[in-house]
Amino acid sequence: MSEYDYDELGLVAGLEIHQQLDTATKLFCQCPTELREPEESTRTFTRYLHPTRSELGEIDQAALEESKVDREFEYLAYDSTCLVEEDDEPPHELDNEALETVLEIAQLMDMKPVDQANVMRKLVVDGSNTSGFQRSTLIATEGEIETDDGAVGIEDLLLEEESAQRVEETDEGVRYSLDRLGIPLVEIGTKPDISSPEQALEAAERIGMLLRSTGKVKRGLGTIRQDVNVSIAEGARVEIKGVQSLDDIDDIVRNEVARQARLVEIREELEGREASVGETQDVTGVFEGTDSGVIGGALDSGGSVMAVPLYGFDGIVGREVAPDRRLGTEFSDYAKRHGAGGIFHTDELPAYGVTEEEVADLREAVGAGSEDAVAIVAAETDVAEGSIEAVAERAGVALEGVPEETRGANDDGTTRYLRPLPGAARMYPETDVPPVEPDPSEVPEPELLTEKVERYQDEYDLSAGLAEQVAYGRRMPLFEDVVTDGTDPTLAATTLESTLTELRRDDVPVENLTDSHIEAVLGMVDAGDVPNEGLPDLLEALAEEPGRTAAEAAEAADLGSADEDAVRETIVEVVERNEGQVEEEGMQAFSGLMGECMGALRGKADGDLVSEVLREEIQKRA
Template sequence: MTAEEYDPDAEYEELGLVAGLEIHQQLDTATKLFCDCPTELREPEEATRTFTRYLHPTRSELGELDAAAVEESRVDREFEYLAYDSTCLVEEDDEPPHELDEEALETALEVAQLMEMAPVDQAHVMRKIVVDGSNTTGFQRSTLIATDGTIETSDGPVGIEDLLLEEESAQRVEETDDGVRYSLDRLGIPLVEIGTSPDISTPEQALEAAERIGMLLRSTGKVKRGLGTIRQDVNVSIAEGARVEIKGVQSLDDIDDIVRFEANRQVELVELASKLQDREASVGEPEDVTAVFEDTESGVIRGALSDGGSVMAVLLSGYDGLVGHEIAPDRRLGTEFSDHAKRHGAGGIFHTDELPAYGVTDDEVDALREAVGAGPDDAVAIVADATEIAESAIEAVAERAKTALEGVPEETRGANDDGTTRYLRPLPGAARMYPETDVPPVDPDPSEVPEPELLTEKVERYQAEYDLDAGLAEQVAYGQRMPLFETCIDEGVDPTLAATTLESTLTELRRDDVAVENLTDEHLLEVLTMVETGDLPNEGITDLLSALADDPDRTAAAAAEEEDLGGADEDEVREAVLEVVERNESQVEDEGMQAFSGLMGECMGALRGKADGDLVSRLLREEIQKRA
């Protein structure tokens, strides 16, 4: 089912749809936010050592514990960290953080200017409690930089409430038997978090606002590009629903689907609550029903019991037929229950709306209903796992079933690849923030920060100043190598040559399976400069870039010499042309200038990209004319 087919029946205005965005964008700085380590990502196999931590929530200044952190800490997990030769004591939380990175602060102020925001008089670093293992400290450092901005959309202005400068979390590598493994290469990379006001009223406006913010960020030329460098969180509610924060939307193109599906999910949950209330539904207390399944043929349940586990159940009075009700594409109320059970270590749940199935028989379903006193209008949910896990998981299912009676719970959810979402944790509160005492405050000075040129303005300038066509100008301005293009121009490289090489040539090489990701900006600038100085013909660019991609440890000049790709002088070119013409002398005498096209290709092949095509063409025409 497509998103278009899944539009809510009611108009979004009638639903009272309200949405807001939080955009998290990594900055392309030389060093991390609170230490001098590089911001380059590493491969896990490059790790030189590991260490482990156990994290627990701490109380705020007022002695409060954040609900989201408490729930996260209920699952006892070991966090393993991959460290590298570039990892420092700050990243390991064995040394206090250094002062806030100046380059990151300047970039954040540039972004603030583009959104017409007012910088704070003094920026104070705060600690935000995070105990999922993504930070070795158990918290993330965050600094408010600016407030009260605005961006324009076709449906009206959208306010920008705040801009924060934060440290990126560690990269989650994989689940382990004891917990989670993280990589420290990403931890501490500076990022800006931009939060909009709840001014967004349609899925389309949400997408447009995200695109506008993304364009403004890229206009600085100082943000990282590529998968995972920008993430969008979306806050969505309807009038009869509740605020839901959806984390980790990786693709900007998914935002409208996320908003659309969440609005519909909330409509479905409101309607379910109404039906449950009409039925005077209720939720019972968890019970041990292991005896019902002593002789079961269900592989999941038998596996849990053979390991000494238990089967726990909860009676859902009045829920019959509603646990299996679809609230989003391929997601049901029972899926919500399962998400909560999984947070406590269980593999999932079974419920009577889907049983008998999975090896559970009709007789076992009847015995289960009898064991918990379920009537024909009731449903039963069960969890089979290690006893401690099963007990905590069924309690979580019971709590989620109770909130279904009320409608839409406020919560944090994770984005799935198909545009749907899954439960993660309760919404965080103010208790998760408290001051960072190891980093002194800073006084932002926006007066020394130039306002960046918008990408839309760059497109127009590239056409006017460099005579690029509209398509190529837009490709370059919005492309990942836009800063390199401008560096090339400053170094005297022909704009058209630079643009076509960075956008078209690299794309063609990538399609030919050349490892263009190995090419650095230094490689590309040196190759283009060699063309400008006459040390490399245009025709040699592709071969030289391919050679550098195969062995990136060389300079462009060294690779050109080793691959014999240097420019040939006019005497060498004439000699090669003459050899081709003499070898095909009878064809030249018979066809005259008609032989030019075929011989031109042969000449270029003989010179192997060492000569400019215009020079070869001129000399070949001369030699043919002598014999015609």
């Protein structure tokens, strides 16, 4: 894909960063913030959701369209699930730990906290919240971050509750897990100051670094999501939801710019053709006895085939608007939202079992000529009717250019239609939670990760590479805790960033190791209860059986430190066993015998002690 002149196109972009906070409890209840496996669920319950009117009597269009799809929402509950999470009890007061964390983040972005923070309800009827809305609180406004291409303003910072975790689609609707629902989430919205894909990526990376500098955000897949708002001068604002990886942001922006530019080109071409969208029609009779498996299957089930003539659209419905996505794909996204599996259109037919004769009959049935296209949907009658109307609506928007809409990010850097852009009608006050008055004066400003790297080098004498690994690593807070408690900084750093990595590569389940496990192991090494050399084995033993304490695992694996007499006895045995080599080679035998001694001691002795005693024993015999 060729690069566009973004200034000439008038690219304007902004970011919304959503980051889970690493708090002890959820935002409006005292439930833990740990994720569970669906198999751990102890019970389920179901709900049906529908949109409500705002205080002004308005209904949000995005919620209204979502509600047109009749679905049952099933929720997996756990032994820790409470009545607040089930929406059977009012929410409790806003979690103070979460509030303090977002105030720290606000300081890092030079933002001004609000005088009073009021909780609002944001209408959501896709099932991701049992209540039908998400609670959101504006905490600070008017900040700024720097990028190589200039400053990017930070418009607002909000504290929100995380949505339920989508587990799978079911025959009746969607299944969600309640373990994630209510985890505190910070949302950071930039101003539309971003003017290139590269600047979008840099701004996201900068915000990510600031968030991690607090040491109070969750790490790992799914804990941070980026939404990107993109528009060009002749296009429209499009909100792209759920960008999981920072590395994808620049590609997302590039592809969206290209998509909008091509939709503008299509609009101009359709204008030149005086194109229009016809009325939807039932064309079931055209396909009686068809060899098409998809269409035949729908008809055999009592369904229908609905069509819409697209006058002047010939050759354009199949036009590519993004990598591996065509205008017809855009139409199909709308049909899928109403339950259809997709659409067929004459730019791709005859194919899929549809014959040339059927295509000709289809054109004749709807009054389409050679310069026209026809789109069809085959499904249950009510689904086919709703879906073809959605296709006709989207085709009509193609005559105008780029639709304002919310789109979802795909893994390949492209996007798909989700729903219309939400409006102001989706927000209204939460009456069950009292307002709070944020006090930033008692919140210390966090040390930036870049500053930590320098301090770790100066204060702890870590190498530049190791200092950066630790500062940017997910266990940075643990490193600071154990070093403050007296653990050798180099031992702590190498354990967290090297030893654990090596164990993971050896398929040791290090994800089972908690901070408490690692802290206890380092404590035993510090106290001399376990030698440095036994540390990897002890971590492995704990990872395999995380229910044990570090002391129990060390005893079971026989990893306690051997005293000097026992060490000397083992080394003497090794030296005497290799007496001929020692007499012949003298101290040159040291290297080979050192490995044999360490193996015989099985990590029970410190390497320095083994080295010292081995040298003495060799010198006696050399």
